[in-house]
Amino acid sequence: MKKAKITKNLNQIKKELKNAQLVAVSKYSPFEDVVLAYEANQFDFGENKVQELIDKAQLAQGLGLNKIRWHFIGHLQTNKVKDLIKIPNLFAIHSVDSIRLLEELMKREADLQVPELKLFFQVNTSHELEKSGFDSPEELKQALDLLMAKPSSKLKFFGLMTMGTIRTTDFEVEASRCFRDLALIAQNLESLYQLKDKLHLSMGMSQDYKLAIEAGSDYVRIGSAIFKT
Numbered sequence: 001m002k003k004a005k006i007t008k009n010l011n012q013i014k015k016e017l018k019n020a021q022l023v024a025v026s027k028y029s030p031f032e033d034v035v036l037a038y039e040a041n042q043f044d045f046g047e048n049k050v051q052e053l054i055d056k057a058q059l060a061q062g063l064g065l066n067k068i069r070w071h072f073i074g075h076l077q078t079n080k081v082k083d084l085i086k087i088p089n090l091f092a093i094h095s096v097d098s099i100r101l102l103e104e105l106m107k108r109e110a111d112l113q114v115p116e117l118k119l120f121f122q123v124n125t126s127h128e129l130e131k132s133g134f135d136s137p138e139e140l141k142q143a144l145d146l147l148m149a150k151p152s153s154k155l156k157f158f159g160l161m162t163m164g165t166i167r168t169t170d171f172e173v174e175a176s177r178c179f180r181d182l183a184l185i186a187q188n189l190e191s192l193y194q195l196k197d198k199l200h201l202s203m204g205m206s207q208d209y210k211l212a213i214e215a216g217s218d219y220v221r222i223g224s225a226i227f228k229t
């Protein structure tokens with residue numbers, strides 16, 4: 001029954017995605033749900049805790065779920081980088097939110113098990129204090145300069161991530177504003193750095209992914225709408 005429900009939710013959401021990729025956020029879900037989603041052809045999964053990701057990645061490897069691509073989406077403490085970076089099938093980190101974290105990733109990148117790791121820089125478009133992320137274009141540029149100074153790096157600047165405002169009376173308007181802001185910041189960086197590849201936008205969760213898709217999202221990160229409803 002659980003399998004039918006997860007499959008139905010996945011299929012429903014996938015119809016609405018346009019060209020966006022779906023990252024199924026399994027952070028509230030037991031590993032068994034990851035397997036059920038995998039059997040329904042969902043291969044991108046997101047987690048926000050390093051130890052939980054390590055545990056699930058190990059179980060997945062044990063079962064030979066080799067198509068899985070793991071996305072780390074939570075606040076990453078610098079002292080956990082060394083463990084995260086060794087995970088097989090690690091695809092992207094959506095939450096690079098400080099220069100200090102980027103420096104630590106660059107220091108440890110030799111331990112990567114994958115040829116390339118995609119990085120999204122997290123931008124605090126809602127300016128809520130409890131949210132992580134770069135607060136200004138200057139900080140973002142500093143981070144980008146740091147990464148670009150090492151062209152041989154296996155860390156690839158892949159795009160930007162944001163979350164819509166939580167505390168607001170008009171959450172749809174606010175979320176759309178955050179998403180459009182992120183798209184503009186990405187455009188500015190693309191032209192400023194003359195980037196060959198378009199930046200990818202990671203935005204949209206269960207309650208606001210439709211708005212994010214309208215604003216041009218490339219990666220939506222959806223948990224409860226797949227696993228909980």
Ligand SMILES: *Cc1c(COP(=O)(O)O)cnc(C)c1O
Pocket residue numbers: 025027048073074204205206207221222223224225
């Ligand atoms: C939990 C989480 C999500 C998914 O949230 P849902 O509301 O369950 O879809 C997406 N992005 C981040 C960064 C998260 O922490």
